[in-house]
Amino acid sequence: MTLTRSRATSLACILFLLLLTALSVQAVQPPSPQDADAPAGEFSAERAFATVEAVGGEVHPHGTAANDDVRAWITGELERLGLEPEEVDGVGMSGRLGDQSRVAATTNVVATIPGSDSTGPVFLMAHYDSAEVSYGGNDDGAGVATLLETARALGEGEQLRNDVVLVFTDAEEACLCGAEAFAHADPRAADGGVVVNVEARGSAGPAIMFETSDGNAALVDAYAQVPKPVGSSLGVEVYRILPNDTDFSPFLDDPAERFTGLNSAYIDGSATYHSPLDTPDRMSLASLQHHGSNALALVRELGAGDVSVLAEPSPSDATYFTLPGGLLARYPGWLVWPLALGALAVVGALGVLLARRREIRGVPTTAGRLVLGFVSGLVPLAGAVLASMALWWLMVAVRPGYDEMLDPWRPWGFRVALLGLVATVGAGWFVGLRRSLGPVALSYGALAWLAVLGVALAAFAPGGSYLAALPALAVAVAGLVVVVRTRGRTGGLSARRVVATLGAAVAVVVLAPVVVLFFPALGLAMGAAPALVAVLLVLALTPVVAVLLPRRRLAGRILLGGCGALTVVALVTGFVVDRFDAEHPEPTRLAYVLDADTGEARWVSDEATPADWTARYADTETDLAAAFPMFDDPVWSGEAEEAELPAPRAEVTRDETAGDERTVTLSVTPGEGAPVGTAGALRYVQLNADAVTSATVAGREVPVDGATLDTRYYAPDADGFEVVVTLPADDELELRLVAAGGGLEDLPGFEPRPAGVGVAGSHTSELVLVGTTVTL
Numbered sequence: 001m002t003l004t005r006s007r008a009t010s011l012a013c014i015l016f017l018l019l020l021t022a023l024s025v026q027a028v029q030p031p032s033p034q035d036a037d038a039p040a041g042e043f044s045a046e047r048a049f050a051t052v053e054a055v056g057g058e059v060h061p062h063g064t065a066a067n068d069d070v071r072a073w074i075t076g077e078l079e080r081l082g083l084e085p086e087e088v089d090g091v092g093m094s095g096r097l098g099d100q101s102r103v104a105a106t107t108n109v110v111a112t113i114p115g116s117d118s119t120g121p122v123f124l125m126a127h128y129d130s131a132e133v134s135y136g137g138n139d140d141g142a143g144v145a146t147l148l149e150t151a152r153a154l155g156e157g158e159q160l161r162n163d164v165v166l167v168f169t170d171a172e173e174a175c176l177c178g179a180e181a182f183a184h185a186d187p188r189a190a191d192g193g194v195v196v197n198v199e200a201r202g203s204a205g206p207a208i209m210f211e212t213s214d215g216n217a218a219l220v221d222a223y224a225q226v227p228k229p230v231g232s233s234l235g236v237e238v239y240r241i242l243p244n245d246t247d248f249s250p251f252l253d254d255p256a257e258r259f260t261g262l263n264s265a266y267i268d269g270s271a272t273y274h275s276p277l278d279t280p281d282r283m284s285l286a287s288l289q290h291h292g293s294n295a296l297a298l299v300r301e302l303g304a305g306d307v308s309v310l311a312e313p314s315p316s317d318a319t320y321f322t323l324p325g326g327l328l329a330r331y332p333g334w335l336v337w338p339l340a341l342g343a344l345a346v347v348g349a350l351g352v353l354l355a356r357r358r359e360i361r362g363v364p365t366t367a368g369r370l371v372l373g374f375v376s377g378l379v380p381l382a383g384a385v386l387a388s389m390a391l392w393w394l395m396v397a398v399r400p401g402y403d404e405m406l407d408p409w410r411p412w413g414f415r416v417a418l419l420g421l422v423a424t425v426g427a428g429w430f431v432g433l434r435r436s437l438g439p440v441a442l443s444y445g446a447l448a449w450l451a452v453l454g455v456a457l458a459a460f461a462p463g464g465s466y467l468a469a470l471p472a473l474a475v476a477v478a479g480l481v482v483v484v485r486t487r488g489r490t491g492g493l494s495a496r497r498v499v500a501t502l503g504a505a506v507a508v509v510v511l512a513p514v515v516v517l518f519f520p521a522l523g524l525a526m527g528a529a530p531a532l533v534a535v536l537l538v539l540a541l542t543p544v545v546a547v548l549l550p551r552r553r554l555a556g557r558i559l560l561g562g563c564g565a566l567t568v569v570a571l572v573t574g575f576v577v578d579r580f581d582a583e584h585p586e587p588t589r590l591a592y593v594l595d596a597d598t599g600e601a602r603w604v605s606d607e608a609t610p611a612d613w614t615a616r617y618a619d620t621e622t623d624l625a626a627a628f629p630m631f632d633d634p635v636w637s638g639e640a641e642e643a644e645l646p647a648p649r650a651e652v653t654r655d656e657t658a659g660d661e662r663t664v665t666l667s668v669t670p671g672e673g674a675p676v677g678t679a680g681a682l683r684y685v686q687l688n689a690d691a692v693t694s695a696t697v698a699g700r701e702v703p704v705d706g707a708t709l710d711t712r713y714y715a716p717d718a719d720g721f722e723v724v725v726t727l728p729a730d731d732e733l734e735l736r737l738v739a740a741g742g743g744l745e746d747l748p749g750f751e752p753r754p755a756g757v758g759v760a761g762s763h764t765s766e767l768v769l770v771g772t773t774v775t776l
Contacts, residue, residue: 006493006497009493009494009497009498010497010548013497013498013500013501013544013548014548016501016505017501017504017505017508017541017544020324020505020508020509021508021512023324023325024323024324024508024509024512024513025512025513025516026324027228027230027322027323027324027325027326027513028206028230028322028513028516028517029206030205030206030207030228030266030284030286030287030289030290031227031228031286031289031290031293032286032289033045033046033285033286033288033289034046034289034293040153040156041153041156041157042153042293042296043146043149043150043153043289043292043293043295043296044149044289044292045285045286045288045289045292046285047149047152048145048146048148048149048288048292049145049280049285049288051077051141051144051145051148051149052137052141052142052144052145052280052283052288053280054070054073055070055073055074055128055136055137055141055144055145056130056136056137056138056141056278056279056280057135057280058135059130059132059133059134059135059136059276060128060129060130060135060136061129061130061131061132061134061173061174061683061715062104062106062129062170062171062173062174062714062715063104063171063682063683063714063715064715067128067129067130067170070128070129071087071107071109071128071168071170074109074128074144074148074168075087075109077148078109078111078148078151078166081148081151081152081155082155083111083113083151083166084111084112085109085110085111085166086109086110086111087107087108087109088107088108088109088110088181088182088186089105089106089107090105090106090107090108090178090181090182090184090185090186091103091104091105091106091177091181091698091699091700092104092106092171092175092176092177092178092179092180092181092182092184092250092700093175093177093180093184093700093702094175094176094177094180094245094249094250095702095703099703099705099708099710100710100711100712101697101702101703101710101711101712102174102175102177102684102711102712102713102714103175103177103697103698103700103702103711103712103713103714104170104171104174104175104177104178104713104714104715105715105721106169106170106171106177106178106181107170107178108167108168108169108170108178108181108182108186109128109166109167109168110165110166110167110168110182110186110188111151111165111166112163112164112165112166112188113151113154113155113160113163113164113165113166114159114163115159115160115161115162115163115164115303116159116160116161117161118161118162118163118307119161119162119305119306119307119308119309120162120163120191120192120193120194120307120308120310120311121162121163121164121165121188121189121191121193121307122162122163122164122165122193122194122196122299122302122303122307123165123167123189123193123194123195123196123259123261124147124150124164124165124166124167124196124198124295124299125143125147125166125167125168125169125179125195125196125197125198125247125248126140126142126143126144126146126147126167126168126169126197126198126199126247127140127143127168127169127170127171127172127173127178127179127247128140128144128168128169128170129170129171129172129173129174129178130173130278131173131274131278131761131763132173132274132683132742132763132765132766132767133274133275133276133742133759133761133765133766134274134275134276134278134761135276135278135279135280136278137203137278137279137280137281137282137283138200138202138203138266138269138272138278138282138283139199139200139201139273139274139278140172140198140199140200141200141280141283142198142200142266142283142287142288142291143197143198143199143200143291144168145288145292146198146288146291146292146295147166147168147198147295149292149296150292150295150296150299151164151166153296154296154299154300154303157300160299160300160303160304161303161304161305162302162303162304162305162307164299164303165188165193167179167182169182169247171714171715172246172247173274174683174684174714174715175712175714176245176246176247176249176250177714178247179247179248179249179250179251180250183250183251183254183259184250189258189259191258192254192256192258192259192311193258193259193307193311194219194259194261194302194307194310194311195248195251195259195260195261195262196261196262196264196295196298196299196302197246197247197248197261197262197263197264198264198265198291198295199246199247199263199264199265200265200266200267200287200291201265201266201267201270201273202266202267202268202269202270202271202272202273202520203268203269203272203278203282203283203284203287204266204268204269204284204286204287205266205267205268205269205284205287205520206228206230206266206268206287206290206517207230207264207265207266207287207290207291207294208230208231208235208264208265208266208267208517208521209223209229209230209231209262209263209264209294210231210235210236210239210263210264210265210267210521211235211236211239211240211246211248211262211263212236212261212262212263212317213251213252213259213260213261213262213313214313214317215260215312215313215314215315215316215317216236216260216262216313216314216317216318217314217315217316217317217318217330217332217333218309218310218314219260219261219262219310219314220318220320220328220330221318221330222298222301222302222305222310223262223298223328224320224327224328224330225297225298225301226293226294226297226298226301227293227294227297227326228290228293228294228326229294229322229326229327229328230290230322230517231320231321231322232320232321232322232463232464232513232514232517233317233318233319233320233321233463233464233466234321234461234463234464234466234467234514235517235521236317236463237461237462237463237464238461238464238521238522238529246263246265248261248263257313258311259311260310260311260312260313262298264291264294264295266284266287266290266291267520267521268287268519268520269282269284269520270405270406270407270520270523271405271406271407271408271409271584271587272761273406273761274761274762274763275587275758275759275760275761276758276759277585277758278761315333316332316333316334317333317462317463318330318331318332318333319331319332319333319335319336319462319463319465319466321466321510321513321514322513323509324509333462336458336465336466336469337458339454339465339466339469339470339473340451340454340455340457340458340465340469341455342469342473343450343451343454343468343469343470343472343473343476344451344452344454344455344472346451346472346473346476346477347444347447347448347450347451347472347476348451349476349480350444350447350476350479350480350483351367351370351444351448353480353483354370354440354444354483355367355370357483360440360483363438363439363440364438364440364441365438365440365441365444369437369438369440369441370441370444370445370448372437372441372445373437373438373440373441373442373443373444373445373446373448374445374448374449375445376429376433376437376442376445377442377445377446377448377449377539379425379429380422380425380426380429380446380535380538380539381449381532381535381539383425383426383428383429383535384421384422384425384426384528384531384532384534384535384538385528385531385532387418387421387422387424387425387531388418388421388422388527388528388530388531389527389528390421391414391417391418391421391524391571392524392525392527394571395414395524395574398575399575399580400609400611401580401586401587401611402525403607403608403609404586404587404588404589404607404608404611404760405523405525405587406522406523406524406525406526407519407520407523407524407525408524408574408578409578409580409584410574410577410578411519411523411524411574411578412574413570413571413572413573413574413575413576413577413578414524414570414571414574414578415519415524415530416566416570416573416574417567417571417574418524418527418530418531418534419515419534419570420563420564420566420567420568420570420571421531421567422531422534422535422538423534423538423563423566423567424560424563424564424567425535425538426535426538426539426542426563427556427559427560427563428560429442430442430542430545430546430556431556431557431559431560434546434556439546440546442542442546443479443542443543443546444479446538446539446540446542446543447472447475447476447479447539447540447542447543449539450468450469450471450472450475450536450539450540451468451469451472451476453468453536454466454467454468454469454470454472455469457469466510467510467511467514467533468536470506470507470510471506471507471510471511471536471537471540472540474502474503474505474506474507475500475503475504475506475507475540475543475544476503477503478499478500478502478503478504478543479500479503479543481499482496482499482500482547485499496547497544497547497548500543500544500547500548501544501548503543503544504540504541504543504544507536507537507540507541508537508541511533511534511536511537511540512537514533515530515533515534515537518530518533545559580756580757581755581756582755582756585753585755585756585757585758586611586613586756586758587758587759587760587761587762588605588607588611588613588614588753588757588758588759588760588765589605589606589607589614589759589760589762589764589765590603590604590605590614590617590618590744590765590766591603591604591605591606591764591765591766591767591768591769592604592640592643592744592747592750592767592768592769593624593627593628593637593768593769593770593771594642594643594645594768594769594770594771595627595771595772596645596646596647596770596771597647597771597773599642600642601639601640601641601642601643602618602622602624602637602638602639602640603617603618603637603638603639603640604618604622604624604628604631604635604636604637604764605617605618605635605636605637606631606633606635606636606762606764607636607760610636611757613753613754613757614636615636617638617640618635618636618637618638619636619638620636620637620638621634621635621636621637622634622635622636622637624637627736627771628738628769628771629686629688629710629736629738630686630738630740630764630769640747640748640749641747641748641749642748643747643748645768645770646670646671646672646770647671647737647739647770647771647772648668648669648670648671648685648737648738648770648772649668649669649671649720649737649774650666650667650668650723650735650737650774650776651666651667651669652664652665652666652776653665653666653667653722655776657729659729660728660729661693661726661727661728661729662726662727662728662729662730662731662733663724663725663726664724664725664726664727664733664776665722665723665724666722666723666724666725666735666776667720667721667722668685668687668713668716668720668721668722668723668737669716669718669719669720670682670685670716670718670720670739671739671770672718682715682716682739682740682741683714683715683740683741683742683767684712684713684714684715684716684739684740685712685713685716685720685721685737685738685739685740686710686711686712686736686737686738686740687709687710687711687712687713687723687735687736687737688708688709688710688735688736688738689708689709689725689733689734689735689736690707690708690709690734691707691727691728691731691733692704692707692708692709692725692726692727692733693707693726693727693728694725694726695709695711695723695724695725695726696723696724697711697713697721697722697723698713698721698722699722709725732775732776733775733776734773734774734775734776735773735774735775735776736771736772736773737771737772737773737774738769738770738771739769739770739771740767740768740769741767741768741769741770742766742767742768743766743768744766744768747768
């Protein structure tokens with residue numbers, strides 16, 4: 001009778017944890033899209049999709065006629081909604097890209113929905129330009145559609161308290177210059193406010209709130225009111241150390257610290273990112289719905305609040321994470337250390353109690369065994385990282401084209417395989433050492449590692465400490481209960497299983513969603529990140545496995561074999577399902593460079609290893625940095641025929657010497673017939689010079705690193721742009737000018753890609769460079 005009850009309890013515990021895992025994963029999935037008949041005051045993805053089709057109908061990078069058409073369409077839609085949009089010209093400048101500065105003339109579209117008694121503006125922002133070879137259906141057609149459908153829905157309800165300023169920025173893909181021009185010079189931004197930026201880096205998945213300004217506690221409270229909040233404070237910590245930028249970045253860089261805000265994007269389906277396949281038909285309407293319904297609710301929440309308070313940073317960042325049921329758990333930053341140290345203390349107390357007992361139900365729990373259990377915990381931690389690296393190596397070995405991707409086109413088979421590998425490593429560690437060290441020592445070692453990592457994260461990434469500290473605390477408390485219940489008892493096995501399961505439930509709720517979110521965030525190319533979060537879950541589940549798994553060797557072998565079988569089946573499925581074809585091509589990057597001074601032309605690729613198609617043009621490793629500074633690392637290249645392409649020009653319009661300084665004013669033009677490519681505009685002109693003390697480009701002062709000028713001006717017209725350079729009076733000014741266009745179709749010797757070979761979403765894809773050196 002007892003045996004039957006125990007088995008039933010074990011089955012119920014397993015089913016409960018599986019159900020909780022499913023609910024936790026479902027919590028970070030996008031909602032079903034609403035059709036065009038949805039209530040007028042709600043966001044409808046089907047209604048918004050008409051905007052996506054209009055924006056993503058053509059490739060439209062900054063400076064092109066197609067981009068002008070998109071801007072005019074947005075202006076017309078705003079007027080149709082009864083607003084009074086302005087097309088605001090400006091010059092933006094970004095210096096976030098290492099030592100290089102980037103400048104562009106921009107035209108933003110701005111419209112204000114006035115509030116009844118505004119305490120400050122809420123800026124709802126998206127960019128309307130596309131990447132150089134992309135249609136921009138998702139990036140950022142999704143953002144433009146979200147803004148317009150949100151504006152329409154707001155017009156159907158009561159007037160908000162605060163002004164809502166809709167900002168459609170230009171030149172985000174080039175240099176974040178439209179957003180910087182708005183923050184720098186637009187009078188509507190003069191007094192600051194709260195910024196909500198809407199982005200996309202892919203074609204599917206949930207809309208994740210992945211970045212905030214510092215001191216985000218009050219804003220996170222506001223975000224928690226949206227219909228389906230998805231995010232993790234760990235994501236904010238990770239994004240802050242990554243070299244990635246969006247239009248949100250210039251507001252964070254504001255020296256007057258006038259702005260606070262939130263940044264959201266859906267990020268799965270990254271194979272389309274910036275590529276010619278970022279088309280409207282590849283968009284997930286569920287993702288658009290998630291973006292829009294959350295943005296609308298967030299704007300309503302912020303629009304009803306006190307922006308004068310929200311625009312000031314809170315005393316600390318909040319720790320937050322998604323819970324089942326559309327909830328966002330959150331607590332203030334000052335609790336990070338108490339929780340981390342509390343978890344460490346409870347785990348320590350559990351260790352002392354176990355060591356004093358020396359044995360539980362015939363299993364030794366001496367201090368020595370507990371220490372060995374802790375040391376052995378390095379096996380799953382290190383094994384998960386190594387397994388993720390091995391998986392990616394195998395994937396690239398079988399399909400070399402993966403080396404140019406963050407994720408495969410259809411990645412889920414490989415993602416499950418990675419989870420299977422992590423589970424196999426964890427099961428192998430537990431089953432292999434269970435008899436020699438004992439399940440109690442292994443369980444304690446797992447908990448101790450969680451507690452230690454919780455403290456380490458509190459020190460170096462406070463927003464991520466909860467991932468280890470909360471599971472450690474919950475499972476350790478459950479462990480204390482189990483140990484106390486065993487004192488002098490021989491029964492109660494079912495109760496102990498229930499208690500252990502409840503502790504494990506906390507770990508599932510906390511960790512399972514982050515595993516799912518980290519897969520698209522960092523991709524299988526950086527699979528160590530989701531693998532590390534997954535192994536934290538393995539460690540947290542070790543005590544419940546120790547209680548639920550029968551002690552017989554067969555049970556351990558079944559567990560280990562099941563994990564291994566899952567890995568193999570998922571891996572094979574991944575390779576079978578994900579193949580390169582016309583709809584899911586292998587990404588390749590090819591460029592053409594011409595040194596106008598020597599007449600030497602070369603095909604160039606910065607692929608890690610040239611694909612078979614690319615190697616027909618570029619198969620020799622070459623250093624081109626001196627002639628073409630944008631290739632600052634060795635690249636693959638091959639000889640090419642010289643094309644008839646003009647070089648950019650720099651003409652002196654003023655040359656003055658005062659004391660020991662010489663100031664040269666230049667007119668830089670791209671040259672008549674410059675390589676504009678199929679997009680219809682020159683991408684940029686790059687200027688490099690040494691011995692420079694200061695410089696301005698198109699009226700904006702640009703940084704000079706030491707004595708080196710490295711700057712780009714994007715999409716210059718035929719009249720060019722003005723550059724003013726200051727240098728020592730006795731020095732010559734030697735400028736390296738490189739004009740960057742796009743499109744390889746008309747170049748001599750180029751043959752179109754065959755089916756199954758595509759253009760990678762990269763700023764070097766289809767690039768045409770013409771360089772010359774000018775001495776003045």
